Structure formats: C-alpha cells, structure tokens
Amino acid sequence: MIFEYKRSTNENVISQGLFYLDWLLDHRAEFDRLVSSRLEQVGPVDWSSPRLVCVAKGFTRYDEYAVRQINRSIDLVRYRDFQGELLALELVTAVTGMVKVDETPSQPRSQATSAASKATDYKTVTQVLDQSPISLRDLYGSLESFVLSLGDDVQKKVTKTYIAFKRLKNIVCVEIHAHELLVFLKVPPASVTLEDGFSRDVSAVGHFGTGDLELRLRTPADLVRAQPLIQRSYESS
Numbered sequence: 001m002i003f004e005y006k007r008s009t010n011e012n013v014i015s016q017g018l019f020y021l022d023w024l025l026d027h028r029a030e031f032d033r034l035v036s037s038r039l040e041q042v043g044p045v046d047w048s049s050p051r052l053v054c055v056a057k058g059f060t061r062y063d064e065y066a067v068r069q070i071n072r073s074i075d076l077v078r079y080r081d082f083q084g085e086l087l088a089l090e091l092v093t094a095v096t097g098m099v100k101v102d103e104t105p106s107q108p109r110s111q112a113t114s115a116a117s118k119a120t121d122y123k124t125v126t127q128v129l130d131q132s133p134i135s136l137r138d139l140y141g142s143l144e145s146f147v148l149s150l151g152d153d154v155q156k157k158v159t160k161t162y163i164a165f166k167r168l169k170n171i172v173c174v175e176i177h178a179h180e181l182l183v184f185l186k187v188p189p190a191s192v193t194l195e196d197g198f199s200r201d202v203s204a205v206g207h208f209g210t211g212d213l214e215l216r217l218r219t220p221a222d223l224v225r226a227q228p229l230i231q232r233s234y235e236s237s
Contacts, residue, residue, distance in 0.1 A: 006056040014063060015161075015208060017052045018072065025050060055079055055089075063206040064093045124160050128176045140174070140181060143223055147172050150234045161208040171237045172230060173209025180218045183226060184211035185233040192229065198222065199229075 002024065004017030024031060025047075032045055051073040059076050067074045076092040123131075129140060147165045148154050154171070157164045165172040175182040189201035189212050203212040211233070215226045 001051045001053060003053045003055065006054075013054045013056045014052075014066060014074070014076075014206070017054050017074075018070070021050060021052045021072070049073060051075065053077060059092050060204075060206045066206065066208075067093060067095050070095075125162055125176050126158060132176060133179075136176075136179065136181070139217060139220065139223060140176065142220065143174065143181065143183070143217065143226075146223070146227060147230060147234075150231065154234070159208075164209065167234070167237045169237055170210045171233045173211055175208060180216050182207070182209075183215040183217055183230075184209040185213045185215065185229055186211045186237060187213040187229055187233050189213045198225065 002017055002021045004013055004020065006013040028045075028047055035045055053075045055077045056079070058078055063076060067076060073096050075094045078090045078092050080088040080090070082088070129137060132140075144156070144163075144165075148156065151167070153167050155166050157166060161175070163174045163176075164170045165174075169186070171186055173184040175184075184202070184207060189199075189203060192199060192213060194200055198216055200214050201212060202214040205214075207214070213229065213233075215222075215229065217223055217226060
C-alpha cells in the first residue's frame with residue numbers, strides 16, 4: 001500500500017501516487033529482499049492487491065471521476081485540521097481495481113490473465129486520439145506543429161493520460177477529449193483575461209498535465225487565439 005499526502009488540494013497527488021505505486025511494483029524483488037533483511041520475523045510480502053491511498057485537503061469532482069477510469073485500487077481521503085486540536089479524515093472515494101498483481105515477480109502471466117488485464121485497461125491518450133474525429137486529429141496536428149516550431153529545444157513526451165511538450169520543464173500539456181483539446185500552460189492565470197468557454201484558472205482543479213492555465217481548443221480559430229499564450233509559456237520556461 002502506498003500513501004501519498006498533500007497539504008492542500010493538489011492536482012499532482014493522484015499522478016504522483018500512481019508513479020510511486022508503479023515504481024514499487026516494478027521493483028518487487030528488491031523490496032522483498034529489503035523486507036527480508038530488515039524484518040526477519042515478517043512473512044512474504046502480499047502483492048496480490050496493491051492499493052494507493054491519496055490524502056489531501058480536498059479533491060475535485062474531476063479527481064473522483066479520474067480514479068474511476070484508472071484500473072487501480074485507489075482511496076481518496078480528505079482531511080480537516082481543526083487548529084491543531086483535532087484531525088478529521090473523510091473517505092471521499094474508494095475504487096477497487098480489477099487487475100491483480102502476480103505473487104511472484106518472476107512468474108509470467110498466463111495468456112488469459114494478460115488478455116483480461118488488457119480488456120479492463122482504460123484507453124491511453126494515444127488511443128483516444130487515434131479514435132477521435134478527423135477534425136480533432138487535424139487540430140491536434142496543427143497544435144503539435146506549432147509547439148515544436150517554437151524552438152529546437154522543444155521535446156515531446158507521451159504519457160498514458162496526456163501529451164507533454166517540454167524544454168527543461170513542461171511548457172504545454174494536452175489532454176484529448178471527445179470533441180476538444182484541453183491545453184495546460186505554465187502561464188499565471190492572474191496575468192490573463194480569462195474568457196468563459198476558452199480559458200480558465202485550474203490552479204485548484206485536478207488535471208493530469210502541469211500548468212495552471214487551461215485552454216479549450218475546438219476549432220482552428222481557437223488555436224490561433226491560443227498561440228500567443230503558448231508562446232508565453234515557452235518563453236517563460
């Protein structure tokens with residue numbers, strides 16, 4: 001079980017917790033040896049149902065939706081601190097994943113288990129993009145071309161849930177949705193005149209990518225409006 005704690009409402013609590021959980025599952029043999037060497041009286045580690053517990057001051061409805069799409073066992077726990085005299089914990093959401101982890105790290109999965117795991121996996125951002133309408137794919141292609149044209153130092157990185165473009169740090173992160181692209185920029189929202197339906201402050205809203213300014217792109221005209229802000233995110237990185 002992995003516990004990930006943040007003092008405030010934070011979009012990174014779930015993604016960071018999943019990173020640590022996946023890292024631990026990829027290093028089960030090393031962890032087993034560590035437990036054996038440090039805790040001689042403890043039996044074998046039970047890897048059958050790994051769980052992630054995320055503790056934060058608050059979660060958004062997007063966080064609760066996201067964990068239901070991820071095939072992992074995840075608990076979201078909200079805490080309230082009453083001036084240091086009392087700490088209250090509230091279970092917001094509890095999700096049980098369908099995929100089980102093999103008991104023995106070196107034991108290969110059967111073909112049936114692998115097929116079942118694949119069947120219950122959620123769609124990756126690449127799969128969502130491939131299955132999107134051609135107009136949305138063309139819009140993403142134009143966005144990618146513009147971002148990469150900003151400089152030779154811009155690199156593209158594809159994760160399971162979003163596509164990132166970075167220099168030393170991420171400058172643009174893109175989520176693919178049914179009829180729009182959600183673009184997250186490292187631009188202070190307070191420095192921008194926010195427009196309803198196009199731009200908003202997501203500094204206190206959960207999302208997979210990094211950046212506090214969210215832009216919603218549905219048409220080529222939206223991309224033209226977004227380009228100066230994307231340029232700002234690049235120049236400030």
